[in-house]
Every structure is written in C-alpha cells, then in structure tokens.
Amino acid sequence: MRKPEEDRFRAFAGGQAAALRRCAYLFCGDWHLAEDLTQTTLVKIYRAWPKVQKQDSIQNYARRVLLNTWLDEKRRPWRRSELRMAAPPDFEDVGADPSAAEARSWAKDMTHRALLELPQRQRAALVLRYFDDLSVAETAAVLGCSEGTVKSQTARGLDTLRVVVDNLTAGRPARRAVS
Structure with a gap:
C-alpha cells in the first residue's frame, strides 16, 4: 500500500x-x-x-x-x-x-444486560438503530436486508427487550432468547 x-x-x-x-x-x-x-x-x-x-x-x-x-x-x-447460567459462578x-x-447508572447496566438476552439479529438492529443512530435505510444497508426486515426486527427486539427488562427488574431469571 x-x-x-x-x-x-x-x-x-x-x-x-x-x-x-x-x-x-x-x-x-x-x-x-x-x-x-x-x-x-x-x-x-x-x-x-x-x-x-x-x-x-x-x-x-x-x-x-x-x-x-x-x-x-x-x-x-x-x-x-x-453453558449460560442465570448467575455467573464467579464474581465479576x-x-x-x-x-x-x-459512575455507571442502573439503567445503563440494565440495558446492557437485557441486550445480551436478545437474539443476534434483533440485537444488531437495535444497536445500529438506537445506539449508532442509523436510519432504517442505513441499518438495512449494514445488515444486508430490506427496510421492512429492519423495522420488524426492531419492533420484535423492543418487545423482547421489554419482557427481559421486566423479568430482570422483578428479580426473575431472564428468559434466554433463542438466537
């Protein structure tokens, strides 16, 4: 070069x-x-x-x-x-x-923990749309899919994220999403 x-x-x-x-x-x-x-x-x-x-x-x-x-x-x-456990066997x-x-806030920690529970495509769509602040078209270009797929993966990801956050805040073990 x-x-x-x-x-x-x-x-x-x-x-x-x-x-x-x-x-x-x-x-x-x-x-x-x-x-x-x-x-x-x-x-x-x-x-x-x-x-x-x-x-x-x-x-x-x-x-x-x-x-x-x-x-x-x-x-x-x-x-x-x-194997993923509900609680890690060792101390973090x-x-x-x-x-x-x-200083890490509770919401930031909860968001990171909940994101890890999402399936890969939903997690990728949410990260690109909301953390990298990409448009639907830009996210579709990065993921190599249609804009409709980005919208559906984002909507499903947000729904799953709500359920996971509710489970984490209620002290119930988080439901492990299938990737």
Missing part, C-alpha cells in the same frame, strides 16, 4: 476505532471480545483498503464488516459449548471493565 493510502487508513482507523469498539461491545457484551472484534475488523478493512475507500460510506462498510465478524465469532464451535472483576471507572 502506498504512503498516502496508508495515511488515509490510519486517519480512518484512528477516528473510528472507538465507535467500532463501542458498537462491538453492544453486540457481544464483553470488552475483551469487543477489542478483538474491532482489531479483526480493522485488519479486514486494511486488507481491502484500496477498494474500500471508493465506497460511498466507509463507516457503514466498517459496521457491516464488524457485524459479520461478530456473527462469524458467534458461530465458532468453542463459543457454542459454553469490576476493575477489568473500562467503563467501571465512570
């Missing part, structure tokens, strides 16, 4: 890495995995950079690559073998979470 192209990629990666990492965290719910997903996404974009910079929206392309990277990671056999290491340094 030539120096001007590499400089443009470095500027892109420097400006978008934090947003991609936040989006990856909202997809997967794990800061360490979000770091890995972001790094893998940036490597994939770097490899295709001469073609990528001709795209209309490089940010949407990056989100699409991130989403596909996360979905590929979810399909890996060693990820499927883990709050110091390992970068956001623990800030």
